[in-house]
Amino acid sequence: MKIKVAKNSGFCFGVKRAVNISLETTKLKEKVVTFGPIIHNPQMVSYLKKCGVGFVNEIDDIVDETVIIRSHGITAQDYKKLLKKRVEIVDATCPIVKKAQDFAKKLTQDGFRLVILGEKNHPEVKALLSYVDDNAIVISGPEKKISLQENQKIGLIAQTTQIEEKFEQLAVRLLKSCKELYVVKTICNATFIRQAETKELAKNVDVLFVVGGKNSANTARLAEIARAENCKTYHIETAAEIEEKSLKNINYLGIAGGASTPDWIIEDVKRRIKKIKKT
Template structure:
C-alpha cells in the first residue's frame, strides 16, 4: 500500500495567518479574546481555541471590552464599526485574497454596477462581501440561479474565494455568450484552484481517496466532490478515529487531501494511521519490524544508540582515545534528558505527534522511572571514573533538568522569561550544545585531552545535531505555535528556516573538509562528509514532499547518528589494514 498526500493540503495562507494572529494575541494580551464567529470550519481547532480561553462572539453587545479578531472570511464594514463603537479592540485577520475581492466589489458598486457573487449565500465570506456591495449585491450558488437573475445594465461577477473552479469556468463561458458587457473577475484563491486541481489529479492516480476536514466546511466538501469524479472510493473524515482501515486496506495506492481549515496534526495522524495499516497488511515479519522500529523511536532508545555511536566517531575524529564508559555515559545521558523533557513537554506533542503523546500518557510512570534510573546509572559510571567526571556530568544533568523548571519567581517582572524554555529559540540551541558536550567535550575533558581538535569536533557535531533538532521543529511548527513555543522555525518562518538549514549543512561540509585537509581532525573527516550531504538530501526530499512526516522520515533523520558510527567503524577497519 502506497500513501500520497496532496501538496496543497491543510491550512491555506489565510487560515494559517488568522490562526497565528489569534494565538499571538492570546500570548500577548491579558484582556478577554474573542473571534467574531467561529474562526474556521474545524471543530478540533475550535475546541483547542476554547481550551485557550478564546471565545466565539456571535452577536455584538452594546458595551464590551477585550480583543475581537475578525476571521479570515471577513465581515461587512458595518460590523467592524459596531465592534469598535462597543469598545472592543479589533484585530483584522481577513485573508488578503478576500480583501482583494472586497476592494473590487466596493469600487465597482460605487460606480453603479450590480455585483453578482458566485457562492453560498449563508457562507460568512459571502455575507461579508455583500456588506461591501450594499443594495447592489446578489448571490447565485449555481449556473441555474445565475440564469434566473434579471439582466443588468452594468454588472460584475466575482467568486467566493473557495468556490468550485469548474462552476466558475461555466459561469464565465455563459456570461461571455449572453452578457458580454458583464465584467468577470476570477477571484477564486490560487490555493483553492491548486488544491482542487491536485486533488483531481491525485484521485485519478490512486485507488481510494481520504478527504480530511470539517463536515460543514464548504471547500472540504468540494474536494470530496472532485475526488468522487474519479469513480474510486472516497472517505470524508474529520479525524483518524473515523478511518475505515479495513476498507482502505484493499487499496494499493491511497491519496490524502485536506481542506483549508484542517490542521497539520490531524493530517499527520491520518497519515501515520495509514502508514501503520500499510505495514500491518504485509505479514507477521513486517508487522514485527514496524512495531520494533516505532518502539525504538518512541522510547528514545534508538536516539541513545545514535548518541553512543556518535561519541565513538567523535573520539576517532578528534584523534583521541575512546572508552566504553564514555560511550555508555553519552547514551544514558541523552536517553534520560530526552525522555524527561518529552514527559514535561507533552502538551505540544498532542498536536505534533499524537501517537507519541498517547504512548507517553499511557506509560508515563515507567518512562519516568527509566529516565531517572538511566540518569542515576550515568552518574554512577561517571563517579567510577573520578570526582571530576562525576561533578561535570552532575552539572550537565542539572542544566538539562532546569530547562522546563520555573527559575524566576512569579512576582519578579524585571525578567521576562521565568523558564529557560520560554526564551525564544532556546530549545534547538541547548539541545545541540548538550549533545556536543555529552558526545565529545565531556569524554575529552575526562581524559585531559581537551584541545583545539576536540573543541572543533564538539562544535561540528553540535551543528549536525542543531540541523536535526531544527528540522523536527520545522515539521512541528503548527503544534509548537499552538503550545506557545517560539522555536527557531516559528521565529524565522518555514521557508527561511529551511534555507538556513541547507546553508548551514553546506557550511558544515566545507568546515569539516578544510579541517581534515589541514590535519585538525583525523582522516575520518573525509567519510563523515557524508552526514551533511545526506542531511541536505533529506531536507530536499521533504521540501519536495517526496518524504512525508511519518515514521520513515523520523527513522531516516535519527539514523544520521547511527551512520556516523558505522562510518567510524569502517574507517577503523580501513586504517587497520
C-alpha cells in the first residue's frame, strides 16, 4: 500500500505564529492563559497547558493572568471587557483574520450591505460581526436563501477558511440581484492551497484520512471537499481513531492535515497505518 501525505499538511502561518507567541509569552510571564482555545486542536491545547499556557472560556475567570488572544480573534465587546480588566493582553490574532475584519468595517462604512459567507457560530465570524455591530448577513452556502432589498450595494467577504468555489458561486448569484457588488476574497491562501491539494489527493486515492480537530472549521472543510470527490474519507483527530477494517483492500491511501494540526499527530497517523498494515 502506498501512502501519500499532502505537502502542505499541518500548521499554517497564523497557527504557527499563535503557538510561538504563546510559548514565548510563558517564558516572560508567570501566569498565561488564552481566551478560548488558541487554535482548534484539543491535543495542541493540552500540550500548551503542560507548557504553562492555560485557557479560560469566560473573561470573568481571568484574574491577574496575561491573556493571549487566539488566532481567529475575539469580538470587539470581549476586547473591551479585557481592556477594562486591565490585564496584560498579547494579541495572537492571525493578521489575515484581522484584514478580513478591516474589510468588513470598511465596506460597512462605505455604505455596502455586508454579506459574509461563513458559519454564524464560528468565533471568527462572531468577531467579524462584532466589528460591524451585527449589521451583516451571514450565509453558509451559495444555495441558501438570502433576503436583500432592491438596488442595494453589496459587499461580499468570507470566513478565511471557506471553500473558494462556493464563494465564487455566491458572488455570481449576488451579481444578478444587486446594483453594485464589491467582492473581497478574504479566504486565506493557506486554506486555498490545502483545499486544492486535498481535492487532488482525493481524486487519486482509495481512502483519505483528514487529520485535525473535530472543532476545526478548516479541517472539516477538507473532509467535505474530499467527500465531494466521492473519496472514502475519515476525519480523525488522532491515530487512535483508525480502525483496522478501514485499511482493508486499500492500494493507495492519502493523509491530509488541517491548518491547525501539529506535525507530530500526522506522523503518529502515518506510523499507526504502517503498523496495522505490517501486522
